[in-house]
Amino acid sequence: MSRARNTIGTWIGWTFFADLASGLSLTFGYMFSRPVTMQYPDKEKWLPYSRYRGHHFLKRDEEGEIKCVACELCARICPCYCIEVIPYEDEKGNRRPAKFEIDTARCLFCGLCEDACPADAIALGQQYEFSSFSSRDLVIGRDDLLAKPGKAATGGGVVSARLNTKKDVLVETNERQGYNWWRNIRRR
């Protein structure tokens, strides 16, 4: 009985285009909801979480010395063989890297080097904008790695930013904490 009534109800609905109308009302609602677009290079930029695996950086200890002991474990574990470490002995008798190069063009940002390091010297930081026109520029040396930004303290937000193309292509921002992008997502 109720099944028959349902069938009749469906047919009446179809006659008056109830299904089409509900589709139209849905898209109309979407049309006036907030877009989810992050206007990345022009206006906004994403701040990564602290767990984000971006560009590598090398750490220093309290005395400002490089932490790396040039054990070459990271070079061993790297699945892409993109780390090259050459050790030397400094004046205090410590083993340090004379040459420490990462070929970020080949790196797959797996983070294994970070896990393997016994001295907590290398980690993957927050920087994600380092595209280049030449793959040679993507081989990063020791001193550059020491200067790279570290892990993000806050993150997961969208901050206002500005595209700067004067020298290279940079997306600059001064904000530390942005708004939560997920608030734009419409849930029903």
Place this chain on the structure above:
Amino acid sequence: MELIVALGLIVFKVALLIAILLLLPLPLTWVERKIAGHIQQRMGPMRVGWHGLLQPVADGIKLLTKEDHIPAEADRFLFKLAPILALAPPFVVFVAIPFGETVSVLNAEITLYVSNMNVALLFVFAVIGLEVYGVIFGGWAANSKYAVLGSLRTCAQMISYEIPMGFAVIGVVMLAQSMSLLEIVRAQADVWNIVYQPIGFFVFFVAGLAEAQRIPFDLAEAEGDLGAGFHTEYSGIRFAFFMISEYVIMLLVSVLAVILFFGGWNGVLIPLPPLLWFLLKVAFFVYLFMWFRFTFPRYRYDQLMAIGWKVLLPLSMANIIITGIIFS
């Protein structure tokens, strides 16, 4: 002297009409992309000009400077002829379309139409039917299977929607006792035809969607299954011709819907200038077309046939009979 003035006026009006119709697709593409974007929670074009307002200009420059490619195996004459055949009829039709009664400029009464034909409706349907030749030739001449499939679909589609569309407006003609679009609008001064002719409007609008080849009936250029249908092989300015033609037809169907069923420039409640009323109604229909486009999926080929022959045709016949019984 008077003859020269009258002639000059007509030439001026036609030139103005052509200029407006040629330029109008530019803002319309922008509006369409914006509506598409916001319905899909995107922003649409944002980077060229304020909120992407200059995007159509950029697109136009791109289309004009692109290589005008003709496939090696194509029928070159038909291939070049097709875009023009597709572009001309929608422009010609607008000669018969009135946009209002008269306006007075510098103490002179100027009519807002190029010609007041007494068979305007017939003229409109006859000329607009020609547009399909452009589509058919375009698909045939390109010598590409996708294009030919698109053209074949257009042929079948045209036959199944033109007939119900023609029948649907007969009710309107019966009410106005005239085929002149001007008379039809005047007859609606008190009550719009949509009140008397809801079925007629429904049939007309669905057939109009098919006529303008918009979703849900854009079988001829179904991007998903045919590449781009009949204009798969077109590029550059010839492709732009097809696009302009498509937008002008969309505009034309909106204008016809307003004139035939929504009282033309007759307003209700709010006293606005008649021309503004007219444009507002047309804009609403254009929005409706775009809104439909980004809401509905595409009908299958056989479904379109079924709708045309099994639903729209009987409905339009019934509409004529009912109108005849009630209003005679």
